[in-house]
Amino acid sequence: MPSITPDNAAVEVVGGVDTHQDTHTAAVIDLVGRVLGTQQFPATTAGYTALLTWMRGFGRLPRVGVEGTGAYGAGLARRLRDEQVELVEVDRPDRKTRRFQGKSDPIDAIQAAKAALAGERTGTPEQRDGRVVALRNLRVARRSAVDQRADTQRQIKALIVTAPDQLRAQLRGLAVKQLIATCASLQLDPADAAAPATAATIALRSLARRHQQLSAEITELDELLEPLVAAINPGLLAAHGVGPDVAGQLLVTAGENHDRLTSEAGFAMLCGVAPIPASSGRTNRHRLNRGGDRQANAALYRVVLVRLRWDPRTRAYAEQRTKEGLSKKEIIRCLKRYVARELYQLITSKDLELAA
Template sequence: MAQQRQAVDVVGGVDTHRDTHTAAVLDTAGCQLGLAEFPATEAGYGQLLEWMRGFGTVVKVGVEGTGSYGANLTRHLTAAGVMVVEIDRPDRKTRRWQGKSDPVDADAAARAALAGRRTGIPKDRDGQVEAVRALRVARRGAVSHRADVVKQMKALIVTAPEPVRAALSALTTARLIAVCAEVEVSAVQAGDPAVAVRLALRSLARRFQYLSSEIKDLEKVLSRLVAMVAPTLLAVNGVGADTAGQLLVSAGDNPDRLRSEAAFAMLCGVAPLPASSGRTHRYRLNRGGDRQANAALHRVVVCRLRWDPATQAYVERRTAEGKTKKEIIRCLKRYVAREIYPILTAPDTAKDLPVAA
C-alpha cells in the first residue's frame, strides 16, 4: 500500500509568513490531500517536505513570497531537488470570491502551481548578485535617510528664530551642512529656542556627514563587486555601476529564468501592452514590472540622449515622424532592454571568481 501511495504524483503550495508556513498538497487531478502548518525554521522546512512526500512524489511546489518570507524555504526545497515555482498573489476578484486565510492561500498556491498559471521561476539567492542586492539595500536606505535629514534641517530653519533663519536660509545645502556641523553651542542653554535649533541642526548636519561617508564606502565595495560580476555589462554605453547593479539584481543570479528578451522587457516594465478593441489597434504604457529596473533603463537612455550621436540622430528622425519626447524615450528603453538582455544571460566566468578585497 505504501509503495502504491508513493507512486502518486502530488503538487504542493505554501503560504509563507515570518513565523509559520501553511502548506497544502493536491493530487494531479486537483483533489486536496492535506493541509498543515509548520514553523518557519530549518527544522520546520524539513518537516514540511517530509509531510508532502508522505502523500506521494512531489512534482513541484508553489511558494508565495520566494523573495521574502519564503526565501529560506525555497533554498531548502531547491537543495533537496524539488522544483519550486513562484506564485503571484491572487487577484482581487478571486480573493473576494474565496475569502482570505492561510489555508485558502496555500490551496490557491498549489492550484496555481498545478495549472502553471501566474507562476515563474524564483531567483537564486546564493550567488554574488545576492551580495550586490544586500549592499544596494543598505546604500538605498542611507541615501533615503540622508535626503530626509536635509528636509528636516530646512524645515527647522523655516520656523527658527529670525537671527538663525536669516543666517542660514540663503546657504546652499553643502555650505549649510559645513556651517551647522561646526557650530559651537552649549547644551546647557538648550531651553532657548535659538540655541536648541542650532543644537538640532548640528546633530542633523553631523548625521548627514556620517551617512555620506557610509554611502561612499558602500559605493566603493559595490563598484568593485559589480566590475567583478559583470564587466561586459559595465562596458555598455550609458551603463554605470549603479545601473548595472540594479539590472543584475532584477535578473537575479539565474538570469536564464528569463525566457526571452521580451520577457526581460516585461520584467522591466518597458514592453507596451496591447489595448486594442474592434477596429482600433493600439498599445498603452506599461506601468507594471520592476520599477527600479525601469528607472535604470531610463538613466541609460538619458545618458545616451546627451552623449551618443546615434541616439540623437534617432531622436531627430522620430521627432520628424511626429513622435513626442516621452514616446521616443519609451521606444529607446525597449531597445536598450533588447541590447542588455543577451549580456545579462550570457555565461560569465567572472561570476565564479572571488571578489578582491
C-alpha cells in the same frame, strides 16, 4: 501523518505552500486537482523538514508551488532546492477567486498547488545565494542611507526657513556642501537650549553631522559595490550610460539565475518598459506599463537621459521621432525599450558564450 506505502509510492502529487512569518500552511493535491490534505508547520528548519516529509507521504513529489519565495518563503525555497524538488513561484490568487472561495491559509495553499499543477500565474523564483544576492544586500543599505541623507538635507533647509534672522542670513545662499560643513561646525551653549535660537542651532548642527555620517557610510558602501559589480559583469558596466549604480540595479533585477529570463521581451516586462496591448475592436493601441521593477525602470531612464545628451545615434533617433510627431515622453519610453534589449544581451552574454 501519511506515510509512503506500496500503494502510493508510484502516485505523483503536487504541493502548494502559503508562507507567513511564523508558520507555513501546506497543501497536497493529485494530478486531477483533488485535495489530499492540508497542514500547518512552523517556519523553522525543523518545520521545513516536517513539511517536506508530510508532503512526500502522499506520493512522489516532483513540484511544489510556493507563494512568497523572496520573502517569508526564502528558507523553504532553499530547502526544496537542496532536496531537488522543482520550485515554482506562484502569484497570490486573483480577486475574483478570493471573492468566490474566500480567504484562508489552507485555501491559499490549495490554490498555490493548483497553480503549480496547471502552470498558470507561475514563474521561476530567483536564487537567494551567490554574488548577486550579496550585491542586493549592500544596495539595500546604500539606498536606505541615500534616502535618509536626502530627508536630513530637506529638514536642514526647512529649519533654515524659520530660523532667527541672524542665523538664516548666515546660512542662506550656501551650496549644499558648504552648508553642511558650516552647520556641523556651529558653536553654541547647550545650557541655553530653551531659547529658540539656540535650539535651532543645536538641531542644525545635529542634522548636519548626521548628514556627514551618512555620506561617509555611502562612500564606504560604494567602495564595496563598484568592484563587486565589475567582477560580476564588466561588460554591462562598460556600456554607454551605465554606471555602478545602474549596473547593480539591473543585475539585482535579473537575479543570480538570470537564465530564468527566456527572452529580452521578458526582461523588458520585468523592468516595466514593455508596452501593454490595449486594443479593442477596430482600435489597435498600446498603453504605458506601470508594472515591473520600478527601480529597474528608473535605472533605464537614467541611461536614456545620458544617451540623449551624449550619444549621437540616440540624439538622431530622437530628432527623427520628434519629426514624426512623438512627444518627448513617448520617445523616452521607446528608448527605454531599446536600451532594455541591448542590456539584456550584456547581462546574459556569459550564457550565450557558453551555449556557442
